[in-house]
Amino acid sequence: GCADSFPSFFAFMLFQKNNFLKAASHENGISRRLFLGYAAALYSIPTIGQTANIKHRMKFASNPFSLGVASGDSNSTSTVLWTRLAPEPLDPNGGMPNLAVPVKWRVSTDDNMKNIVASGQQLATPQLGHSVHVTVGQLKPDNWYWYQFSVNGEESVVGRTRTMPKKFASPEQMSFAFASCQSLEQGYFTAYDSMAQDELDLVFHLGDYIYEYTAGNQGTIRKHHGKEIESLSDYRVRHAQYKMDPLLQKMHARCPWFVTWDDHELDNNCADDISEQKNVKPVDFLIRRAAAYQAYYENMPLRRTSIPSGPSMQLYRKGSFGQLAEFTVLDGRQYRSNQPNNDVRSPINEAALNPGSTMLGREQRNWLKQSLIQSRGTWNIIAQQVMMGMVGTSNNKNSMNYSMDQWPGYTHERMDLLRFMEDRKISNPVVLTGDIHSNWANELRTDDRKMETPTVAAEFVGTSIASGGDGQDRIKNQDKLISDNPFIKFHNRQRGYVKCTLTQKTWTTDYMVADKVTTPDGKITKRTSLVLENGSSTIQQA
Ligand code: FE
Numbered sequence: 001g002c003a004d005s006f007p008s009f010f011a012f013m014l015f016q017k018n019n020f021l022k023a024a025s026h027e028n029g030i031s032r033r034l035f036l037g038y039a040a041a042l043y044s045i046p047t048i049g050q051t052a053n054i055k056h057r058m059k060f061a062s063n064p065f066s067l068g069v070a071s072g073d074s075n076s077t078s079t080v081l082w083t084r085l086a087p088e089p090l091d092p093n094g095g096m097p098n099l100a101v102p103v104k105w106r107v108s109t110d111d112n113m114k115n116i117v118a119s120g121q122q123l124a125t126p127q128l129g130h131s132v133h134v135t136v137g138q139l140k141p142d143n144w145y146w147y148q149f150s151v152n153g154e155e156s157v158v159g160r161t162r163t164m165p166k167k168f169a170s171p172e173q174m175s176f177a178f179a180s181c182q183s184l185e186q187g188y189f190t191a192y193d194s195m196a197q198d199e200l201d202l203v204f205h206l207g208d209y210i211y212e213y214t215a216g217n218q219g220t221i222r223k224h225h226g227k228e229i230e231s232l233s234d235y236r237v238r239h240a241q242y243k244m245d246p247l248l249q250k251m252h253a254r255c256p257w258f259v260t261w262d263d264h265e266l267d268n269n270c271a272d273d274i275s276e277q278k279n280v281k282p283v284d285f286l287i288r289r290a291a292a293y294q295a296y297y298e299n300m301p302l303r304r305t306s307i308p309s310g311p312s313m314q315l316y317r318k319g320s321f322g323q324l325a326e327f328t329v330l331d332g333r334q335y336r337s338n339q340p341n342n343d344v345r346s347p348i349n350e351a352a353l354n355p356g357s358t359m360l361g362r363e364q365r366n367w368l369k370q371s372l373i374q375s376r377g378t379w380n381i382i383a384q385q386v387m388m389g390m391v392g393t394s395n396n397k398n399s400m401n402y403s404m405d406q407w408p409g410y411t412h413e414r415m416d417l418l419r420f421m422e423d424r425k426i427s428n429p430v431v432l433t434g435d436i437h438s439n440w441a442n443e444l445r446t447d448d449r450k451m452e453t454p455t456v457a458a459e460f461v462g463t464s465i466a467s468g469g470d471g472q473d474r475i476k477n478q479d480k481l482i483s484d485n486p487f488i489k490f491h492n493r494q495r496g497y498v499k500c501t502l503t504q505k506t507w508t509t510d511y512m513v514a515d516k517v518t519t520p521d522g523k524i525t526k527r528t529s530l531v532l533e534n535g536s537s538t539i540q541q542a
């Protein structure tokens, strides 16, 4: 039978939340640790649900695979296959009944799905938005595979994925793209159409996969559904709306992705339990965060280790492509302390230099350093959110202002990291960045204001897929920007994506830009190609 456990589950959670908030105010506030414990129990996701009776073949209003398929977080023997059943994607329940539904999956070595090497069945439960995350193991290293889902005779498209080479393998070449910031109200995802024609081993998504704002807040190219998202079903519907984009689906089906969030997957410029809006209590913001994180997990090809526990979710992780490259994927939002100087562009003053401020949190910072020391990779990729280059703009007080939401707001931790990479002679650190809807290539120093000191790492900042609209090649004050910040080797403000090709000897970065994204017929061309030689962080023109 079709029990009503789903609505009553949420009624129960709401009841618990109100009780908890009452208790919290009665206790005159409550410790953060205690709250996280409460919230984790409150939002714990039950995994047992009613299962659909397969004898009564469920009739869907339309193909339930409307959000496409994806894979991600591959290592040398396994990968994660993802889909989510949503015959009516903009419905809060995706048009699905309150039942767990068994979904079949199979993996093949050919694109006709003839030579099946793995198959199985997994329950898509209403508790996890009818998402499916299959961890397929015992695969061959350095191999391409195809996969497909089916339910009640309905089939998904066939996706393609791959495993990474073995840890000690020495692959000749690796190619990947990175992307960020895809406000669908501001443009079309033309970049993904071009990316899908590249032969790529993987994709990094560096955040702002969705935007949280109310419909029409950002533009009218395409319109967000509903008001600013706050509840679990709000976040689910917003993710579904983005996932409906055919070009995004096309690229997800091409190769494995390694995703991380920035701020807009939750709330603009958020930091840990602090909302952008000044009047929001941390307790309330953590409840919103639990909803945002759960919807994020449900909609991404992430491993089970990333299943959220209330407002906490393990997103930072690492991977490798044999000994050619190792990569860390960072979470710069969940553990960060509040932006200094009220998050207003400021000089690097005492607040920005505060040794207690952190973007990564102590645990993640230690893990990152440990990972870099242990790495066997020729190239050490740090895939993360915000710009590390200390880009200053002159203010009228004869000094420079810096973004407090980016790494300059956390200068102490930033310099500590760069100094660490220099002291420990980390092999070819390369930072990948999104967030600011523009292309940059920066040579990083421990202190970028001291050009006489040695470069330690290279940073490639990739522009947005769509956020910001068509953009422009050069800005008005471009020459002044570069002369004020001579470590910048390239800057451009068009939309697009970045493609990187690595060999043992060289790293090549291709900046792919769109002439326009405000109409669907934009053209992508290579704007410039930059090169690093193994052993040097000097950025050269190809
Ligand atoms: Fe953005």
Ligand code: CA
Residues within 6 Å of the ligand: 208, 262, 263, 264, 435, 436
């Ligand atoms: Ca951002």
